[in-house]
Amino acid sequence: MESPVLAILKLGTGNGQVQGARGICHRAAHGLSCDDSEHYSMKWDGEWHITYEVFRDLGIAFAAVLILIYALVVEWFQSL
DSSP states (O other): OOOHHHHHHHHHTTGGGOBOGGGOBOEEEESSOOOOSSSOEEEEOTHHHHHHHHHHHHHHHHHHHHHHHHHHHHHHHTOO
């Protein structure tokens, strides 16, 4: 596999099948911290976390710019 995202997605399908102590299945957290101390959990960090944050922030910025461009075009032409 060339991309870490592909490996994470492939591993993510089998996470519910792995059982820890007392037969509790663990969960994977993508981008958020694991707050539940009652269950085992796995947090993907490092390169995946940085990639997730960058694309999330760029997506929000892109949506904001599209709205700004739409407002400017409507203001310029005085019509929807």
